[in-house]
Amino acid sequence: MKNALHSGSIPLLFVLPGLGTGGSERVVLNLCRELRDDFRPVVAALRGGELAEEFRALGVSVHILNRRGGIDLRLILFLYRLIRTYQIRVINTHHFVSLFYAFWASRMAKVALVHTEHSRWEMERLPWFWRLWLKFFLGRLESVTAVSREAFFYLSRQSARTSLIQNGVDTLLFARESAKGMKRQELGLAKEDLVVGSVGNLRPEKNQGLLIRALALLPREGQQVKAVLVGDGPCRGNLESLARELGVADRVLFLGTRHDVSRLYGVMDIYCLSSRYEGLPLTLLEAMACSRPIIGTDVLGIRGLIRHGHNGLLVADDNPEELKDALILLGRNPELRRSLADQGCKLVAAEYSFARFVSGYRTLFQQLGGIKPEVATNSILGNEQI
Numbered sequence: 001m002k003n004a005l006h007s008g009s010i011p012l013l014f015v016l017p018g019l020g021t022g023g024s025e026r027v028v029l030n031l032c033r034e035l036r037d038d039f040r041p042v043v044a045a046l047r048g049g050e051l052a053e054e055f056r057a058l059g060v061s062v063h064i065l066n067r068r069g070g071i072d073l074r075l076i077l078f079l080y081r082l083i084r085t086y087q088i089r090v091i092n093t094h095h096f097v098s099l100f101y102a103f104w105a106s107r108m109a110k111v112a113l114v115h116t117e118h119s120r121w122e123m124e125r126l127p128w129f130w131r132l133w134l135k136f137f138l139g140r141l142e143s144v145t146a147v148s149r150e151a152f153f154y155l156s157r158q159s160a161r162t163s164l165i166q167n168g169v170d171t172l173l174f175a176r177e178s179a180k181g182m183k184r185q186e187l188g189l190a191k192e193d194l195v196v197g198s199v200g201n202l203r204p205e206k207n208q209g210l211l212i213r214a215l216a217l218l219p220r221e222g223q224q225v226k227a228v229l230v231g232d233g234p235c236r237g238n239l240e241s242l243a244r245e246l247g248v249a250d251r252v253l254f255l256g257t258r259h260d261v262s263r264l265y266g267v268m269d270i271y272c273l274s275s276r277y278e279g280l281p282l283t284l285l286e287a288m289a290c291s292r293p294i295i296g297t298d299v300l301g302i303r304g305l306i307r308h309g310h311n312g313l314l315v316a317d318d319n320p321e322e323l324k325d326a327l328i329l330l331g332r333n334p335e336l337r338r339s340l341a342d343q344g345c346k347l348v349a350a351e352y353s354f355a356r357f358v359s360g361y362r363t364l365f366q367q368l369g370g371i372k373p374e375v376a377t378n379s380i381l382g383n384e385q386i
Contacts, residue, residue, distance in 0.1 A: 010369040012039040013088040015079065015098040019049030019062070021231065021257055022201055023282045024094045024118050026051075027147070027167060032060050034358045039365060042086050044079060046097065050257055061086070072101075079105035090368045092116060092361075096126065096134055103137050112368040114143040118279035120150040121300050134158075142368055145361075148280035150300060163364060167280045168357025171289040171349050177262035178290035184267050187228065187253060194225045194331045197268030197292075199261055199283040200275070202233035207318065209235075209242055210274040210297070214323035216246035225327060227252045227272075230264055265290040269337070270330050276317060278302050285352050288344035293337040295326045311343035 012035070014028045029051060032041040041060050045052070046067040055062045065078050079102055082088065091106050091113040093099045099115045106113040115137070117123060126134060138144055138159040145163045146152035152164040189195060196215075200206045208229055218225050229239070229252065236254065243249040258264060261283075265271070271287035271294050278284075278301030285305075287294060294312035296302040306312035313330070315322040330337050 009037070010039045010090060010365065011042065011086050011088045012365060012369075013042045013044060013079075013082060013086065013091045015091060015093045015102045016043065016045045017095050017097050018047040019043075019045045019051045019055070019064075020201060021050055023167070023279065024116075025049070026282060027116075027118075028092075028094065029054060029058075030354075031358070031361055032058055035362060035365070038362060039090075040086070042082065042088065044082055046075065046101070054259075075101040076104045076108075080108050083109040083111055089370070090114065090365050092365070094118065095122070096130065099137055100133065103141075112142040114145060114364060114368060115141055116145045116147065117151050117155060118147050119277065119301060120148070120154045120279075121277040122279075123151070123154060143364060145364065148301060149304060151279060163360070165357060165360035165364070166352055167282055167285065168352050168354040169282065169285040169289045169348055170354040171345070174262050174265070174286050174289040175291065175345075178266040178292075187255075187267060189226060189228075189253075189267065190224070192224070194269050195228055195267055196225060196270045196272050196327060197228040197230065197264065197287075198272050198274065199230040199264070199286075200273070200281075201231050202229070202235040202239060204235060205276050206231075206233075206235075207274045207276050207297075208239055210318055210320060210323060211272050212239060212243050212246065212248060212252060213320035214327060215251060216248050217320055217324040218327060225251065225331065228255060228264070228268065229253065230255045230258050230261060232256045262286070262290070265292055268292055270295060270327065272323070272327075273297065273302060274323065275299060275302065281305075285348050288341075288348045291341040291345045293330055293340040294344055295323065295330070305347070310340075311347050312340055 019025055043055050043060055044063045044065060046065050048064040052062050065075050067075060088111055091102055091111055093102045093115045135158055143161050144155050144159045145165050146155050147167050156162040198208055198211060211227055215227055243252045265287055271292040273281060273284050273296045275297060277299050296306050296312060296314055297317045298314040299317050306314050308314045313326045315326050
């Protein structure tokens with residue numbers, strides 16, 4: 001299927017578990033947007049989601065495979081047909097479940113496959129049976145990429161063809177968009193409110209309940225502190241109930257899925273990521289790029305980004321008392337907020353460049369598509385140092 005707009009470019013298939021608003025989906029969306037001149041991207045998702053229309057708006061062909069429960073072997077045939085129909089030359093899978101189905105389809109079609117992992121924790125928590133399958137796949141792939149140093153060190157022990165390509169953020173875009181901002185009145189926030197924001201799917205591992213519990217511990221006298229939660233998911237009902245039970249429902253705004261997140265950062269005085277684990281969280285990088293002071297939990301994927309007291313504050317996992325103290329500290333110290341925000345912004349600009357992120361994937365995909373010399377194994381693509 002030739003498209004005049006992309007004549008001569010490499011047909012590239014991305015395979016994702018779903019098309020929700022998570023970090024891996026947004027990584028692929030950014031790649032589709034930035035690589036259209038060199039590649040003809042096609043997206044296959046085992047299940048649908050809110051971002052499907054954003055992919056289609058870019059002119060990307062989107063295929064929802066509607067995975068059934070359990071092991072759905074039909075998906076291998078579906079993917080094989082897509083490979084043949086679009087004459088795919090490179091496949092990029094994200095997360096183990098996508099790899100499981102695309103691996104067999106890629107071997108049937110004899111097409112190069114590069115697998116991307118986003119979290120060491122997700123790999124380590126796989127049952128032993130599936131960890132054996134992961135090891136089997138990794139040893140037979142043309143390439144493997146990791147979005148964080150933790151994932152890179154784990155994967156490089158499994159495959160000599162592992163590259164580190166860290167997630168990147170367009171700092172100028174986010175700084176510009178957040179500066180445009182959104183009037184607080186539109187969200188029912190007062191000018192004098194101290195606003196703590198968080199962006200992410202409302203799932204158990206994101207643990208937004210920690211922020212709600214910390215909010216309930218804050219003294220009501222003095223400055224009013226309000227939380228803005230951007231995102232949706234299976235935990236929303238429980239989180240809303242928790243806010244009501246703790247008497248802070250009037251201080252927690254659930255905004256649901258939004259497509260203006262870059263502007264919403266502008267209403268936040270503090271950004272809080274209370275996850276139990278992360279890969280390399282895009283929202284944390286985005287908030288830093290918008291010069292927001294950061295509070296994060298001291299867990300895998302977050303502690304690697306935050307130097308406590310330098311470019312953010314770290315608090316113990318699931319400890320509302322510590323988070324409450326951190327909120328009070330930042331609420332009472334605007335100078336500290338500015339200092340942490342400045343250092344966070346500098347970190348993103350120096351180490352998590354969007355251009356470097358895109359260049360790393362472009363180089364790898366071109367190499368696998370056969371138009372560039374092979375790169376070194378266990379390499380750092382798009383990153384100057386590790």
